[in-house]
Amino acid sequence: MQKAELRKLRRLDATKEMMQKAKYKITVHDRYEDEDTQIYEYEAFIRIQNLGAYIKIAIFDPSWMRANCTGAKFEVFLNIEGQEYITRELDQEGNEVKWLTAMIYNLLEKNGLKHYWWQYDCKQKIFANADAMKTLARIPVEHERGYKGIERLQQWQQAVKDEETKRREKAEQKPWDEDMAKIPALPKNFNVWARKNVLKDHFIFYEYSPKKTTTGWCTNCRTEVTVQEPKYNKTARCPHCRAKIIYKSTGKIKTLYAEGYSANIIQKIDGGIVERTFTYSESYRGDPRHPQEHFYEYSRKLLVDDEVKTYYWQSYKNKYVRWCLGETISVAHEGFHYGWYENTILYKGNLKKMDSPLLKHSSYMLWNKLPTRLMAYVILEKRYPVIERLAKVGLFSLAKELIRTSNSEQLKKYSEQTSLADGLELDKFRLKRLKAMDGNLTALRWLQREKKDNEVISDDIIKTLASENIGYLDIAFALKRLSITKTFNYLVKQADAMGESIGQTITTWKDYLSMAERAKLNLAADQLFKPKDLKLAHDAMVLDSKKEERAKLVKKLEKEWPKVDSKMPKLKKFEFAADGYQIVVPNGIEDIVTEGLCLRHCVHTSTYYYDRIQRDESYIFFLRRAENPDFPWYTLEVEPSGNIRQKRTTGDKQNDDFKKAIAFLKKWQKYFKKQLTKEEKKLGVIADQLRQENYSQLRKDKKEVWHGKYAGQLLADILEADFMKAM
Numbered sequence: 244m245q246k247a248e249l250r251k252l253r254r255l256d257a258t259k260e261m262m263q264k265a266k267y268k269i270t271v272h273d274r275y276e277d278e279d280t281q282i283y284e285y286e287a288f289i290r291i292q293n294l295g296a297y298i299k300i301a302i303f304d305p306s307w308m309r310a311n312c313t314g315a316k317f318e319v320f321l322n323i324e325g326q327e328y329i330t331r332e333l334d335q336e337g338n339e340v341k342w343l344t345a346m347i348y349n350l351l352e353k354n355g356l357k358h359y360w361w362q363y364d365c366k367q368k369i370f371a372n373a374d375a376m377k378t379l380a381r382i383p384v385e386h387e388r389g390y391k392g393i394e395r396l397q398q399w400q401q402a403v404k405d406e407e408t409k410r411r412e413k414a415e416q417k418p419w420d421e422d423m424a425k426i427p428a429l430p431k432n433f434n435v436w437a438r439k440n441v442l443k444d445h446f447i448f449y450e451y452s453p454k455k456t457t458t459g460w461c462t463n464c465r466t467e468v469t470v471q472e473p474k475y476n477k478t479a480r481c482p483h484c485r486a487k488i489i490y491k492s493t494g495k496i497k498t499l500y501a502e503g504y505s506a507n508i509i510q511k512i513d514g515g516i517v518e519r520t521f522t523y524s525e526s527y528r529g530d531p532r533h534p535q536e537h538f539y540e541y542s543r544k545l546l547v548d549d550e551v552k553t554y555y556w557q558s559y560k561n562k563y564v565r566w567c568l569g570e571t572i573s574v575a576h577e578g579f580h581y582g583w584y585e586n587t588i589l590y591k592g593n594l595k596k597m598d599s600p601l602l603k604h605s606s607y608m609l610w611n612k613l614p615t616r617l618m619a620y621v622i623l624e625k626r627y628p629v630i631e632r633l634a635k636v637g638l639f640s641l642a643k644e645l646i647r648t649s650n651s652e653q654l655k656k657y658s659e660q661t662s663l664a665d666g667l668e669l670d671k672f673r674l675k676r677l678k679a680m681d682g683n684l685t686a687l688r689w690l691q692r693e694k695k696d697n698e699v700i701s702d703d704i705i706k707t708l709a710s711e712n713i714g715y716l717d718i719a720f721a722l723k724r725l726s727i728t729k730t731f732n733y734l735v736k737q738a739d740a741m742g743e744s745i746g747q748t749i750t751t752w753k754d755y756l757s758m759a760e761r762a763k764l765n766l767a768a769d770q771l772f773k774p775k776d777l778k779l780a781h782d783a784m785v786l787d788s789k790k791e792e793r794a795k796l797v798k799k800l801e802k803e804w805p806k807v808d809s810k811m812p813k814l815k816k817f818e819f820a821a822d823g824y825q826i827v828v829p830n831g832i833e834d835i836v837t838e839g840l841c842l843r844h845c846v847h848t849s850t851y852y853y854d855r856i857q858r859d860e861s862y863i864f865f866l867r868r869a870e871n872p873d874f875p876w877y878t879l880e881v882e883p884s885g886n887i888r889q890k891r892t893t894g895d896k897q898n899d900d901f902k903k904a905i906a907f908l909k910k911w912q913k914y915f916k917k918q919l920t921k922e923e924k925k926l927g928v929i930a931d932q933l934r935q936e937n938y939s940q941l942r943k944d945k946k947e948v949w950h951g952k953y954a955g956q957l958l959a960d961i962l963e964a965d966f967m968k969a970m
Contacts, residue, residue, distance in 0.1 A: 244297075244320060244322055244325070244327055244328075244329055246329075246331075246342065249297070249318075249320050249329070249331070250331075250339075252294050252295075252297065252299055252320075253292070253294060253299075254314075254315075254337070255290045255292060255299065255301035255315060255318075256301075256313040256314060256315075257288060257290070257303050257308055257313045257314075257315075258290070260372075261288045261290075261303065261308065261370060262308055262311075262313065264284070264285055264288070264370055265283070265285065265288065265303075265305040265308035265309055266283075266309060267283065267284040267285070268281045268282065268283055268284065269281070269282060269283075269284045283305055284368060285305055285368055285369065285370045286305065286351075286368070286369060287302060287303065287304070287305065287351060287369045287370070288302070288303040288305065288308070288369070288370045288371075289301065289302050289303070289369065289370070289371045289375060289393070290303075290315075290371075290372075290375060291371070291374070291375040291378045291379065292378075293378065296322060296324070296325075297320050297321060297322055298320070298321040298323065298378060298382075299318060299319070299320055299321075300318070300319040300320075300321070300396075301315035301317070301318055301319075302315055302316055302317040302318075302319065302350070302351075303315050303316060304316040307335055310335075312335045314333060314335060314336075314337045315333060316332065316333060317330050317331070317332055317333070317343075317350060318330065318331045318333065319347065319350075321382070321396075321399075323382065323383070323399075326403050326406065327403065328344075328400055328403060329342060329343070329344060330342065330343040330344070330345060330350060331343075346397055346400040346401060346404065347393050347396050347397050347400060348393075348397050351393075369392070369393060371392060371393075376391070376392060379391070379392055379393070379395050379396055380395065382395055382396060382399045383399065384398045384399055384402065385398075385402055386398075412559075412560075416565075419554070419566060419567070419568055422545055422552065422554070423543075423554070423566050425512040425513055425517070425545070426510070426512065426517055426519070426543065427510050427511070427512070429508070430508075430590075430592060430593055432592065433508065433590060433592075434536075434538060436590055436592065437503075437506050437521065437523040437538065437590075438523065438525075438536070439463060440506070440588055441503040441504050441505075441506045441521075441523045441588055442462075442463075442501050442502075442503045442504075442523065442524070442525065443501070443502050443503060443504060444489055444501050444502070445461065445462050445463040445481070445486050445487065445488045445489070445501070446461075446462045446488055446489050446490070446491045446499070446501070446527075446531070447459040447460065447461050447462070447468065447470060447473065447479070447481060447488045447489075447490055447491070448460045448462070448491050448492075448493050448527075448531040449470060449473050449490065449491075449492060449493065450492070450493050450494065451492050451494055455471060455472050456469060456470070456471055456472075457469075457470060457473065458470070459473060459490075460531050460532055461481045461483060461484060461486070461488060462488075462501070462525070462527075462531065462534065463481060463484050463486040463488065464481060464483050464484035464486065465532070466483050466484070468481060468482050468483045469482065470482065470490075473490040473492075474490055475490055475491065475492045475495060476489060476490065476491075477489070477490050478490075491531075493531070496527075497528065498526065498527070498528045499526070499527040499528075500524065500525075500526045500527075501524060501525045501526070501527070501534075502524050503522060503523040503524045503525075504587060504588050505520050505521065505522055505587040505588070506520070506521045506522070506523060506587065506588050506589075506590065507519065507520055507521075507587045507588070507589045507590065507616060507617065508521075508589070508590040508593070509589070509590075509593075509594065509597070509602070509617050509618065510593065510597070511597050511598065511599045512545065512547070513547075514547045514548060515545060515546045515547035515548070515599075515601065516545075516546050516599055516601055516602065516618065516621075517543055517544065517545050517546070518543070518544040518546070518616065518617065518618040519540055519542070519543050520540070520541060520542040520543075520544075520587065521538065521539060521540045521541070522537070522538075522539050522541065523536070523537065523538050523539075524536075524537045525537065539556075540556060541555060541556050542554065542555050542556070542569075543566065544618055546574075546601065546618055546621070546622065549573060549574050549575060550571060550572070550573055550574070551571070551572055551573075551574060551618075551622070552568060552570075552571045553568070553569040553570050553571075554566045554567060554568055554569060555567055555569050574622045574625070574626060575626070587616060589613070589616075589617055594608075601621050601625075602621065605620070605621050605624060605631075606624060606630075606631045606634040606635055607620055607621065609634045609635065610634065610639060614642070614643035614646045614647060615646055615647075620646075623646060623654075626654075627654040627655065627657075627658045628658045629645075629654060629657040629658040629663070629666055629667075630642055630645070630646065630654070632663045632666070633645075633663070636663065636678055637678055637681065638677065638678060638681065638682070639681065640681045640682065640683040641677070641681075641682060641683055641684060641686075641687055644683050644684040645657070645684065648684070667687060667691075668691050668694070669687075669690055669691065669694060670694060673690045673693065673694055676690065676702055676705075677690055679702070680702055680705065680706045680709075682705070682706070682709060683709050683712075685708065685709040685712045685713065685714055686705050686706065686709035688714055688715070689705045689708065689709065689714070689715070690705065692715055693705075700727055700728075701728065701731075704727060704728065704731045707731070707735075707745070708731070708745070711744060711745050711746045712746075713745060713746060713749065717746075717749060718730055718734075718749060720753065720756070721733075721752070721773075724772060725773075733773050734748050734749065734752075737751075737752070737777040737778070740776070740777075740778065741777070741778045741893075742876070742892070742898050742899075742900035742901075743893065743898070747893075748777070751777060751778065751781050752773075752777060752781075754781060755774070755777060755780055755781040755784055756772070758781075758784040758785070758788055759771065759784060761788075762784065762787070762788075776871075776874075778874065779871075779874055782840075782841040782875065785840055785841060786837060786840060786841070789840060793833075793836055793837070793840060796836055796847070797832055797833045797836050800832045800836070800847075800853060801831075801832050803850070803853070804832065804850075804853040804854070804856070804857055806857045807831065807832055807853050807856050807857055808830075808831035808832060810856055810857070810859070810862070811828060811829060811830055811831055814828045814862055814864075815828050816918050817864070817914075817915055817918060819911045819914050819915075820869055821907060821910060821911075822906070822907045822910070823868065823869050823870070823907075824866065824867070824868060824869055824904055824907040825866075825867045825868070825869045825872050826864055826865070826866060826867075826879075826911055827864070827865040827866075827867050827872060828864060828865075829863060829864075829865060832853070834865075835847055835852075835863055837875075838863075838865060838875050838878055839878075841875040842875050842878060842891070842892055842893050842894075843893055843894055843895075844878065844891050844892075844893070844894065844895040845895065846863060846878050846880075846891075852880065855880075859883060859926045859930075860882070860883075860926075860929070860930045860933055861880050861881060861882050861883075861888060861930060862880075862881050862883070863878065863879070863880060863881075864878075864879040864881050865877070865878060865879070866878070866879055866890070866904065866908070876892060877890050877891065877892045877901065877904070878890070878891050878892070881915075882927055882930040882931065882934070883919075883923045883924075883926035883927040883930055884916070884919070884923075884924065884926075884927025884928070884930065884931065884969055885912045885915035885916050885919070885927070885969030886927070886930070886931065886934075886966065886967065886968050886969050887908065887912070887966070887967035887969075888934065888962070888965070888966060889962065889965050890908075890965065890967070897965070908967065909970070912967075912969040912970065913969075913970070915969060916969055934966075938959045938962065938963060939959075941957070941958050941959035941962070942957065942959045945957065946958040946959070948961060
């Protein structure tokens, strides 16, 4: 429809009859206010004329008419044959305001000419003479359901708009469908592969039997197997397929859901490759031999001509579900996101036979496990040649870290030279050493610094520091005074003594030096800068710096728990030493507070420990190395029976060094039980019951650990796993 042509069509003014009716009022009952009120009888007036190929509908505002304005507020133009319409809005002087595409109902409602259905019991009307109604009656509609007047016009306009929407959506979807037509069928064994490789958990279902040997059903190999003494929720290996499984008793579960990882497959398409991502899971209800499988493809990434198109299986405009284009981005674009690190499993059954140039020249086959999705890796190594070079010489740790850090500037810099050594700012000698240690980014930076300073650092030093990502800046404070070798040897010695990582030892050293500086110690002296026993020196500084705080806390706790100190003498008979370890009984609250401050855990601040001591539910013991009996190492919470509830060291943790002491603790528990009196044995039975009740309550309350290594796990599970029964 040409607007210039429409503007030339004859103007339609309000008739005398319409002008008079615009002033008519009627009385209606307002049911919400419960009163009669007067309203104008007509909410809008229309005139209609056939003008050549068009039908022109003039819509008049009664408020304008009551102000003696005969001009229309809207002029609606219909082209019935051409299936199109448009509206022109005018002001009271007849000047054009704007052109609109709104349908008649929306046009009236948005401009205050049509009241909502609930107002005044719908008593207002729209005026149209007999000729206008006849013209409206001739407008074709798909379904004849007695539509009259503007309702018929609305139905026709809606049908026109729906057809226009269909044409627009079809045009939008055409290139999508063309892309989807490129997608090949899945390999025949893909579903079976997904079931065996993608599920996180596999189970053996069994029926409870008092016999030691029974039969079960393995969900991985889907075979009936013979199992020995299965225990509910315990892990084992399937005797047939050797898959890791969890035992599940059919009598204890009604419904079980086995969640899966995402699965990927790369396939060749015209001009490129497609990465398809699936989820697979299973649910078991009733017979475990017939699980309900949930196999769902949710994304497709097409790499063609250095452009990635991502499609998602989702709702299209809340109408129906189909493949919809999510984003299109050039792989050369700086904003390209290549950090696709989701925990996905790649199907490799078709890769060797795939004749794709993108994969043919890729180094992906050199990796045991790719650091990112295959498509992202292919894009990366094409953009940054250093990735391929690193993989080809076996520097997988460095390549992985460079990919994961997503540092495009660094990758670009290392790719500038054709020589890998030059690109990494090394020489051949140092590149050879980097390869030998499969060095990561931290190792590379140490070698770069070594080359810059024209010195040689032991490979063992670089490898050890790099394994904990300890760089030059982390130990620069020590290197101002000591050589790298002396610094390293000191850190290793102190870390071994403390049972801590080198990184944690550096933190302890820095913390000690900071406190020593505040205390105005002469750090120029080597014996103070690097004390022989760093942990002991650190703890002494902690206690000295918190002397007043410790004294106040001890005094407060002794007042609140007056019987705790008196319990300690009777525990002295349980002190024990063997195999290089020693059990020490604290003298009282002051020793417990000192222990808590030194090891930075909660034994000295959690009042329930003092409450348990006072009630003879549990006691605090110190586990020490015999060579350093005054050196805090592990704190134990022990029941009167000798059961060990908890064992914690610095930061409320349990380190690998504790494993060596387990045999000693078992020996001590045997000694402990021999010392027990009848009264203490009774206390042990009560303590055991209280502990189990506490576990049940913690599980009922769903108490979780809020911080640290076990954050998010149930506290009851952590405590139960830490429990060590006296045999």
